[in-house]
Amino acid sequence: MITETPRSMGVYIHVPFCRQRCRFCAFYLEIAKPDQIDAFCLALAQEIALHRQNQITQHPLQSVYIGGGTPTVLPVSQLVSILQLVQISWPTEPSLEITIETHPSTVRPSDLDRLVEAGFNRLSVGIESLNQQELASLGRPGRVRDAKQVMRAARAAGFHNINLDLMYGLPGQTLQSWTETVQSALELEPTHLSCYALTVEEGTELARDVARHLIPPPDEALQIEMEMAAETIVQAAGFERYEISNYALPGFACRHNLLYWTDGDYLGLGPSAQSYVDGFRFGNVADLSAYITALAAGYLPLEERVKLTTDERNREALIFGLRLAKGVPHRLIHPNTSQYRTLQLLATKGLIEWQDDYVCLTPLGRRYADTVMETLYLALP
Numbered sequence: 001m002i003t004e005t006p007r008s009m010g011v012y013i014h015v016p017f018c019r020q021r022c023r024f025c026a027f028y029l030e031i032a033k034p035d036q037i038d039a040f041c042l043a044l045a046q047e048i049a050l051h052r053q054n055q056i057t058q059h060p061l062q063s064v065y066i067g068g069g070t071p072t073v074l075p076v077s078q079l080v081s082i083l084q085l086v087q088i089s090w091p092t093e094p095s096l097e098i099t100i101e102t103h104p105s106t107v108r109p110s111d112l113d114r115l116v117e118a119g120f121n122r123l124s125v126g127i128e129s130l131n132q133q134e135l136a137s138l139g140r141p142g143r144v145r146d147a148k149q150v151m152r153a154a155r156a157a158g159f160h161n162i163n164l165d166l167m168y169g170l171p172g173q174t175l176q177s178w179t180e181t182v183q184s185a186l187e188l189e190p191t192h193l194s195c196y197a198l199t200v201e202e203g204t205e206l207a208r209d210v211a212r213h214l215i216p217p218p219d220e221a222l223q224i225e226m227e228m229a230a231e232t233i234v235q236a237a238g239f240e241r242y243e244i245s246n247y248a249l250p251g252f253a254c255r256h257n258l259l260y261w262t263d264g265d266y267l268g269l270g271p272s273a274q275s276y277v278d279g280f281r282f283g284n285v286a287d288l289s290a291y292i293t294a295l296a297a298g299y300l301p302l303e304e305r306v307k308l309t310t311d312e313r314n315r316e317a318l319i320f321g322l323r324l325a326k327g328v329p330h331r332l333i334h335p336n337t338s339q340y341r342t343l344q345l346l347a348t349k350g351l352i353e354w355q356d357d358y359v360c361l362t363p364l365g366r367r368y369a370d371t372v373m374e375t376l377y378l379a380l381p
Ligand code: SF4
Pocket: 017, 018, 020, 021, 022, 025, 026, 027, 029, 068, 069, 070, 103, 126
């Protein structure tokens, strides 16, 4: 039961379908089949109906993010219906940010027109690389020219806020081919860029090939050079690096993703989606059949639901907040705690710095962010 004025929140919808699995991908997903898509959409409607009963829908919405998977493997009519259902279920803020992820080979210009008409105002395109051989090495379907065509069509349709996802440290990728991808991506005039280092996730085809010595693991030193090169090029084009992996032109930081890094509330819908609302963390089962079965029986498909203590909330706010370039306000860090002493230790190692009223990662700290976060996680508040 919500007793205070509810904080605004975001809704994330995980569409668990792709046309094929990329070799590096460890996300929960199914290869899209029409009957499964229909069953998923029905279950999603039921999930929203159940959340209406528990009053989560009283939180005003500041963002909707439809991700996956590849949401645009769904017919556009179903995507529009999902958005309409969300919009009638929650009060929405006037500046509601509505993002949809797409893969360039799954969306037609006419689909983009209809998405804009329905109210989607932010597009996130997973292009990863603008080098055909590198795309092939990832097992990504489609061609480099698809990405260019989608960008043209998206602008023509009326998307003014477009993110491109890029990935570095790919098999066979060189510093030069990476910087060419970054420069070519900027020529497509996105408003936002996400640059991720390739990681080898357990259970993926990539991990199997690395284990069999068919390809080398990503070269960490080269990835650091690539990250630095991207920062230089992208910042010179007027983008701000506002989070470890994310760059935006002024005013185009992703409102939805900022919720994750600023202790904000978000509700995840769909198989495997995670939520954080009113101090509770909960997650859906990562299995489409189990998800559909639970909802058909009238239950939320939750795998776990935990109320965080104040100390745990503060710890998470610190760890996630440090991903932001501006860092975390001092007031969230209490002196005479183990976490404070750990931060001081990390500062002596050049990984953390105090700037005005904030604590943030140094450039070195950004490079070793996972280690910094792990160290802070283990330090009791
Ligand atoms: S398109 Fe994205 S979600 Fe789908 S398999 Fe490839 S990386 Fe994974």
